[in-house]
Amino acid sequence: MLSLVRSLWEVFRHTFARRVTVQYPEQKAYLSPRYRGRIVLTRDPDGGERCVACNLCAVACPVACISLQATEDEHGRRYPEFFRINFSRCIFCGYCEEACPTYAIQLTPDCEMGEYKRQNLVYEKTDLMIDGPGKYPDYNFWRVAGVAIGGKDKGQAENELPPVDTHSLMP
């Protein structure tokens, strides 16, 4: 009986306790930079597309929500002709980001993606592409990759020596 009265009193004291509710639309909870939210496609520091349309993200995706078509430009640079993410399927697991060899696809701390029409959840390349480099500001895939493309031959990338001439006898 006494314990009932005590619990009544304990609960009543909560009248003056601070409320823990976060009033969401006005106050927002902190989301860390590594939060797995809306997916974006980033660009190199010089503004070129990072995505090389290797399809690894689409393969890694457990719900198959990514679809893309690879193509090449006049310099031999691969890029996606279209890049489509169906966010009504996406489970925000982040496997695409882990699979990406060029840091092109990244997850961002934004989760406010509500839509009234399901079709509006299918994001095209124009919706996904952002102007900046995202979480890796100095990374430029084509500058560090040993691939030859138009305007850059083998051995001309950063921190790279010219390839060894196997026909020469010189050391």
Next chain:
Amino acid sequence: MRLNLFPLLVIAVVLFVVLNLSAGLIWVERRLLALWQDRYGPNRVGPFGLGQILADSIKLFTKEDWIPPFADKPVFILAPAIVVATSLISFAVVPFAPGFVIADLNIGILFLLAMSSLGVYSVVLAGWSSNNKYSLLGGIRAAAQMMSYEVFMGLSLLGSVILAGSFRLTDIVEAQRGLWFVVPQFLGFILFLIAGVAETRRLPFDLAEAESELIAGFHSEYSGMKFGMFFVGEYIGVILVSAAISLLFFGGWLGPVLPPALWFAVKTMFFICLFILLRAALPRPRFDQLMSWGWKVMLPLALVNLLVTGAVVLARR
């Protein structure tokens, strides 16, 4: 002409206040529960979330009103009406202020008890006509609970009746001009409070609904406004018991400075909040605990209280 119209006016005012208050209690209860659980509760619709009352009402009115094909249809429809009707009729004898009462019966308390006893029909019939084992279990539980707790509910307030020497509620209130009956009748007050909670099937004693065991008990099969009637009926019951407590033990409308009706409202509101606090704080007892409490503890205590009060009143005469 004025004499004929006045009771009608009182009835209209009482109906308006009670029905609106019982709808408003949905909001009050949710806000208070939230307060005691360190949350906010409904605060979005309108100022302080008051529009939630309207939104809830619209929702209840527009929901599909489904009667299960296996139910006993006439009884199924009748049951929710009974609880609201009996609770509302009880307000006929509740004096809100001196002179402001629909029917100042000289057996007001007996009428109050009789009407609250009739309320049990609603629950039992609802449980039975739903033709659903959980509903039936809820109905049976409610019947047993309300019967057992009614016994000492009546006995617990007889102390006040002895002190006032009248069954008329206005007389009882007037008799408390010197001292509220809660002081000489503290045990009676506690007993009546517990019995009142059990009588309205409010949370520590909501074994008739017991979500965790019986889905929703006797109103499992109810939907739409029929469910709403049970809902409103429960809140009217809460208001009624709170009003009865303030009348019988806390001097009803008596109080300094403020107008009598306001005093009555303040006291009633205090006990409504106490009801909600009980809901927020206390766990539900087992059914056998409830029964043994009622018969083995509360009933003897009520009898002893009655005996002692009677003896003291006789000795002082």
